[in-house]
Amino acid sequence: MLEKKPIILLLLATAVILVGTIVTMVAPFKWINDPKLQLAGVKPYTPLQLEGRDIYIREGCNNCHTQTVRPLLADVERYGEYSKVGEFVHDQPFLWGSRRTGPDLARIGGKYPNAWHYRHMEDPQSMVPRSNMPKYAFLKKQLDSRLTEKKMKALGFPYTHADLAALQGKTEMDAMVAYMQKLGNDIPWRKASQVTVTGDMKNPYQDDKTVIQEGKALYDKECAQCHGADLKGGVGPALADIDKPDAEVFKSIYAGIESGGMPAYGESLGKDRVWKLTTFIKYHQGK
Amino acid sequence: MNQQEGYADDVVKGFITWSMVWGLVAVLVGVLVSLQLAWPQLNLPPYLTYGRLRPIHTNAGIFGWGIGSFMAFFFYITQRLTRTPLWSPGLARFQLYLFNVVIALAAVTLALGMNRSKEYAELEWPVALLVVVLWVIFAVNIIMTIVKRKEEQMYISLWYILATLVGVAVLYLVNNAGIPVSLTKSYSAYAGANDANVQWWYGHNAVAMVLTTPPLAIFYYFLPKSTGVPIYSHRMGVIAFWSLIFMYLWTGAHHLLWTPVPDWVQTLAMAFSIMLIAPSWGAVFNGYFSMNGQWHQMRENYLVKFLIFGITFYGLQTLQGPSQAVRTFSAFIHYTDWVPGHVHMGTLGWVSLVLFAAIYYTVPRLYNTEIYSVKLVNLHFWLAVIGQLIFSITMWIAGVQQATMLHATNPDGSLHYSFMETLIELYPYWHGRALGGIIYLASMVIFLYNIIKTANGGRLASAPERA
Ligand code: HEM
Ligand code: HEM
16 A cells, blocks of 8 residues: 555655654663763863864864773773763764774873873874874964854853963964873873782892893883883983882883873783883893 | 656766766775775875875765765666656756765865764765755655656655655754854764764664665666566565664664663664664565576676675675674674774675666666677676675774784783784785775776766767767
């Protein structure tokens, strides 16, 4: 019978499409907007961060980077605390992405010092030789802030005229780095997961030359970008002349130095490899 | 013969031509982005970086090649199934101009970085508004033709066409809602997890309403036309139709498994994805059973070869898709190269093979001639299938390998590989994928050459008669 009634067929098809739409697309608004899921510490973007976010969208960084950490061991250990609904309430649009050609960025804020980001954005391969991230040196140009106030108003974010005035003289790169450093830092997860080093603090490889090779390989891959290929320093301090006890060097690497921009490697490398790194660094002492 | 019926076929020719042009662009840019992943030096900032080119690739593929040729064949099929000339050929000609303006604008604005960032809904609001105008005039023209039809019965293809027209309209309008701040910048009307859920309700149903129902309409029309025997079961087609358009809308959140959208939405999506196997395979079986006693045509009739390989890839796609929608498997392959492997079996295998068949069928008829070279058709076929298989298979292996490495742990519970250690291993696969892409590109060039020669041959052959 429907074979002969196109308009009825059209209306019926629309109704059929709307069932699933209402249940799985319209109804969830109520769940997601539940006030119980709001997180107190989550702040809207400042004008500079918002401009950075808009540049992130313009450059399509979301085609290679996701911004949501799943509650899975591999995600949490690699990127940090898993993502919560309440953390995204100011994200219009959301930027979770669908493909991790590069690492997740949901918790990138505070992982690296600003200087690392400037160098990495300008020339990723200079920090991570086999990266396939494009070079974004062209972002070192004057930030266009003519629309900023209108954008803040459209999204209903608070701002002061001092905030807007502070945009003068900023580059697009400054905005991008400000945005990167904001990501994932509204909840105090870094402090919460701050690893405490327990157990025997004696280097099992003390003066064991056989692990130097492995230590060096690890160093070249993970550390050289900040401490220099020759341990003479860069974004991070020189390590060549470090004269601290093994246990203290171990601790710096294992737990990181959050205030100073030294990432923690305990979760991703494990104790054994951190001791090997320590041995390699101490071996270099004075050379 | 077509002229006698008064069918508006010039506009069909126009859409076929331009969709092939945009299809070539999509494949060219696809090859370029695949090379950029393998050799990042090929990024040319600021306009031609991977981040800006990837959306140009997907938009040229889905909207230029996909929608463009669907417009051609919806016009072609609707007129013939209703035995009625197009309601307004003038409007259709305007639609062709507007279509090309929109796709060209899309490419230019995306290269300039005007991008809403939501996948397959990237276009900024002025361009999106033109898309809406385009769709409305298209829908009105088709619906009016159907309303005024001379053939009372509506064949199953027309059902899929009607569903596509409303489905795309609803999806596009809701997901494109935004807050403009200037002509070139707007923000999504939804925030955070809401925005994500709306986006993937849209995103997955773009797969349903653009990459599934239109090629099915085309498949159901051209398979019987090519084999000369009717479709196996109209009834099965009807049941599959209603269950397909009912179930698809529940599954968007399978793109959001393990993210902060509510768990029950994810669970529903997983369940409905698995149920979708039934209506999807309804179409596959309908295709296969229509071949009863006709399998010899696979050797003799190249149209059948394209269509049956196409529906086979659709069948594989709709088994693989549901498996990806299972939480445990998603935890593994989500975000990896596995997914582009899935995507391109669908776009290069299913959608494109069916479109190639439809173009090979219609062009000689529209230009009143024979195909220029059957040898080249067969060469095109094999290169396309081989190129696509190289692409998909390398990506599945790459995806599984990277997933395994990302999840590997040491005895003390720490991770065994850093992110970069897993990425370095992908380069050989990315080289392989680029090779597959280049083979596919070669097949496209052969296809275009053959079609141009056919159309030109037709023009020359009929010229003296007109004089
Ligand atoms: C042989 C030619 C092609 C090549 C080499 C190619 C290459 C690529 C590459 C490298 C990506 C990015 C994958 C990633 O994010 O890791 C991609 C994504 C995509 N391509 Fe293609 N492509 C080709 C043809 C097509 C065609 C003809 C279509 C559409 C009809 C298409 C639709 C898409 C879609 C929808 C995506 C996004 C996938 C996702 O988000 O996971 N491609 N393509
Ligand atoms: C029963 C049918 C299908 C189901 C249940 C299904 C399921 C899925 C799932 C779960 C994903 C997400 C993978 C991930 O990111 O982890 C996906 C991605 C995708 N599928 Fe399918 N699929 C089906 C059929 C198809 C068909 C026929 C096509 C046609 C080309 C297709 C095209 C795509 C595209 C383009 C994406 C990538 C979206 C993106 O991330 O940008 N799928 N599919």
